Amino acid sequence: MSYFVRLGIILFLYMNFWFVVSLLIKRNDVADVAWGLGFVLLAWVSLFISETNSILGIIVTLFVTVWGLRLAWHVHSRNKGKTEDYRYLAWRKQWGKWFYLRSYAQVYMLQGKLLFLIALPVLVINNNLGGDVNILAMLGIVVWIIGFFFEVVGDSQLARFIKNKDNKGKLMTTGLWRYTRHPNYFGEVTLWWGVWLVALSVPYGWATVIGPLTITTLILKVSGIPMLEKKMTEHPDFAEYKKRTSVFIPWFRKNV
Numbered sequence: 001m002s003y004f005v006r007l008g009i010i011l012f013l014y015m016n017f018w019f020v021v022s023l024l025i026k027r028n029d030v031a032d033v034a035w036g037l038g039f040v041l042l043a044w045v046s047l048f049i050s051e052t053n054s055i056l057g058i059i060v061t062l063f064v065t066v067w068g069l070r071l072a073w074h075v076h077s078r079n080k081g082k083t084e085d086y087r088y089l090a091w092r093k094q095w096g097k098w099f100y101l102r103s104y105a106q107v108y109m110l111q112g113k114l115l116f117l118i119a120l121p122v123l124v125i126n127n128n129l130g131g132d133v134n135i136l137a138m139l140g141i142v143v144w145i146i147g148f149f150f151e152v153v154g155d156s157q158l159a160r161f162i163k164n165k166d167n168k169g170k171l172m173t174t175g176l177w178r179y180t181r182h183p184n185y186f187g188e189v190t191l192w193w194g195v196w197l198v199a200l201s202v203p204y205g206w207a208t209v210i211g212p213l214t215i216t217t218l219i220l221k222v223s224g225i226p227m228l229e230k231k232m233t234e235h236p237d238f239a240e241y242k243k244r245t246s247v248f249i250p251w252f253r254k255n256v
Contacts, residue, residue, distance in 0.1 A: 003050065003127055008116065010045055014038060015112035019104055028092075029085040031107050036071035038115045039064050039122075046126040055133060056202065057126040060195055063144055064122055067151075067191065074155055087227065118192060118215045121199035121208040128202040140197030147191030150176060150250075154183030171237045179250040181241065182228070185219045186248055192216075220248065 018034040043064040047057050079085065084092075088107075095102045157175040161167050176183035192212045199205030218224055225247065232238045244253045 003046075004123070006049060007042060007046055007123060011038065011042060011112050011116055014041060015108045019108040022103070022108075023100070027084050028088040028103055028107055029079055031088075031111055032075045032079070032085070033072050034108075035111065035115065036068035036075070038068075038112070039119055040068035040072075042115070042119045043068075043122050043126070046123045050127045052127065052129045054125070054129055054202075056137060056198060057128075059133075059141070060122050060125050060198055063148075063191075063195070064119075067148060070152065074159075078159070086231070087223075114214060114218065118211045120211040121192075121195045121205065124205055124208050125195075125199050125202055128205075132201060134201055137198045137201045140194045140200070142194070143197055144191045144194030147187045147189070147194055149187065150190065151184045151187030154187060158184070171232075171235050171241055173237075173241055173245070176250070178245070178253060180246050180248060182219075182225055182248060183250065185224050186250065189216050189219055 015034070015038070018030055022028050022030050043061040047053070047061045050057070083089070091103070091107075092099055154176045157177065158172050161170075161172045161174075180186050189212070192215045196205075196209060196212045199208050229242075229247075244255075
C-alpha cells in the first residue's frame with residue numbers, strides 16, 4: 001500500500017472518529033478542534049512511516065505540531081462553556097432532516113479532503129531523504145515564523161480584548177488589528193506558504209503549491225474572511241473600521 005494511500009485511510013478514520021464525537025456531544029464545532037490536531041496526526045504519521053527522518057522533515061513536523069496543538073487548544077478554550085458556534089447552529093436549521101448526512105459529507109469528509117491537500121507540502125517533505133537546510137528552506141522558516149507570530153499574537157490580543165468587560169459592545173481595532181482586519185487569518189495563510197517554501201528544497205516539492213493555494217482560497221474567498229465579515233457588518237463601528245483598515249495584508253491605516 002502506497003505512502004499517500006495509508007495516510008488517506010488514517011485521515012478517513014480520524015474524521016469518522018470526530019463525526020461520532022459530534023453526535024455524542026451534539027456539537028459540530030468539534031470539527032474546528034479536530035482541524036489543527038489532524039495536521040499534527042498526519043505530520044507525525046507521515047514522518048514515522050516514511051522512515052526518512054530528514055532534518056527538514058523533523059523541522060516542519062515540529063512546526064506543525066506547535067501550530068496544530070496551539071490552534072486546537074485555542075479553539076477549545078474559546079468554545080468551552082458556550083453554545084455551538086453560530087455557523088454550525090445556522091446549518092442545523094438550514095439542513096433540517098438532512099443535517100446528519102450533510103454534516104458527515106460537508107463538514108467532516110470535506111474537511112478531511114481539504115486538510116490532506118493543505119498538508120501536502122509536509123507529507124512530501126517527510127517522504128524525501130533529500131533536501132538540505134539551504135537559503136530557500138531558511139526563507140521558508142522565517143516566513144513560517146512571521147505567520148505564526150501574526151496568528152498567535154492576533155488571537156491573544158482578541159482574547160484579552162473580549163475578556164475585558166469594559167470592551168463589551170466594542171470592536172477590536174488595536175494591536176495587530178490596527179493594521180489588518182484579520183491578523184490571525186493572515187498569519188495562518190503566511191505560515192503555510194512558509195512550509196511550501198521549505199518544500200521547494202525536496203524533489204517535486206514545487207507541485208505541492210496546491211496546499212497553500214487551498215488555504216489561501218478558503219480563507220480569502222470561502223469560509224474565512226467572507227463569513228466573518230458578513231457577521232461583523234452587524235456592528236455599528238465596522239463600516240468605519242473597514243474603510244480605514246486593510247482587509248488582509250497588514251498595512252498602515254487610511255486617513256478618511
